[in-house]
Amino acid sequence: MKRxxxxxxxxxxxxxxxxxxxxxxxxxxxxxxxxxxxWKHWFExxxxxxxxATVIGVLEIGGGLFLxxxxxxxxxxxxxxxxxxxxxxxxxxxxxxxxxxxxxxxxVLLGVVLAGRWPRGRGNAGDCDQATG
Numbered sequence: 001m002k003r004x005x006x007x008x009x010x011x012x013x014x015x016x017x018x019x020x021x022x023x024x025x026x027x028x029x030x031x032x033x034x035x036x037x038x039w040k041h042w043f044e045x046x047x048x049x050x051x052x053a054t055v056i057g058v059l060e061i062g063g064g065l066f067l068x069x070x071x072x073x074x075x076x077x078x079x080x081x082x083x084x085x086x087x088x089x090x091x092x093x094x095x096x097x098x099x100x101x102x103x104x105x106x107x108v109l110l111g112v113v114l115a116g117r118w119p120r121g122r123g124n125a126g127d128c129d130q131a132t133g
Contacts, residue, residue, distance in 0.1 A: 025064030032057025077114035
């Protein structure tokens, strides 16, 4: 079965977005370790505790890497959207010297990956076999 040029372009675009946001997340996670004292200070200032910066760093690195595996990408994207929602909440409600744009933009790109990688063709929850109820 031959794929249309539009389908090929869509797949290529999805890979480009996935790779870019994956690298961005790995970089953000690595930054939590590279500038550990600064991030720990910020997290304590925001009331989260210093160790939470390490946890977020590990999740960002792991999530960024798992975005690159199509089967795990939607779950990694959902986890990272949750983290970015927390980041957006923090920068908009706490006295943070950080921009709200970055977490929001990341959430949009992660949403594209989530939608593009979500499994299709496996039926819906409402599709019950009549014989089994």
